[in-house]
Amino acid sequence: MKISELLELTQSKKLADIAKESLDIGEKRTVEALKKAGCYSISGKRGWHFDGKSSVLEQSIYEYSTPSKRGIDSPQKEVSATLEKATVVTNPNFQLSNEPENKQVGKPTIQPTKNKTSKPAMKKVTYEIEEQLHDELKIKSIREKRTVSEIVNEIIKRGLQ
Secondary structure: OEHHHHHHHHOOOOHHHHHHHHOOOOHHHHHHHHHHHOOEEOOOOOOEEOOOOHHHHOOEHHHOOOOOOOOOOOHHHHHHHHOOOOOOOOOOOOOOOOOOOOEOOOOOOOOOOOOOOOOOOOOOOEOOOOHHHHHHHHHHHHHHOOOHHHHHHHHHHHHHO
């Protein structure tokens, strides 16, 4: 948009509205660009004004605007700069079934061992269990002042012996 067009619009509209509707830069950067071009506003008087060379009025406001901190001038460019193409990864070992499965989520959490008598290394995993069993585990952990993980580890150890 030419500076002359912008100055004309400021006589009837707020600069914030003009920037939002017609420009690719925000109100603050538009104000900065107008000041760089030699334009000024008068308190109590509507719009922006210019008394300099008429050649400046024929230039684009974008010639006086500074690039954003990220170096992107328009919202469209900003959106396209942040989009990445999606890639589809297929896993030949993946099969859908109705049977419940054990799922592991995240990276294993390994606690460093200081000596042979310290706690064994632990691994964070996610298993699906019946809701009622989980509720009973929580109640048991509160009564015994232990964590659900400690109780589950103990039950699994007994079941594997």
